[in-house]
Amino acid sequence: KGxxxxxxxxxxxxxxxxxxxxxxxxxxxxxxxDEEAHVILLEPKTTLNTGNTQNERTVTNLEQI
Structure with a gap:
């Protein structure tokens, strides 16, 4: 969607x-x-949402399916 x-x-x-x-x-x-978009993101379990940078936006306990 989107x-x-x-x-x-x-x-x-x-x-x-x-x-x-x-x-x-x-x-x-x-x-x-700009508006809601539904996405499927596939990446290794060890990948941080902020790449190789750790800051206030880094999430370490992401929901996993």
Whole structure:
């Protein structure tokens, strides 16, 4: 549901409903949704939501399915 903008250092990627993208490990990216967007995020269990930076936005106990 919805659409999502993913900003990379060299370009922007717009994702529409039903589309997907694979962001390689180590690539800086910033997902932005102006309105609600439903997403499925698949990544290794050890990946922090803030990448290799720990700050006030870092979540360590994420819900897992």
């Amino acid at each position: 659409k999502l903008l993913i900003k990379l250092r060299d370009r922007d990627i717009w994702l529409q409903e039903g589309e997907f993208v694979i962001i390689p490990k180590g690539i800086d990216h910033l997902p932005i949704a």
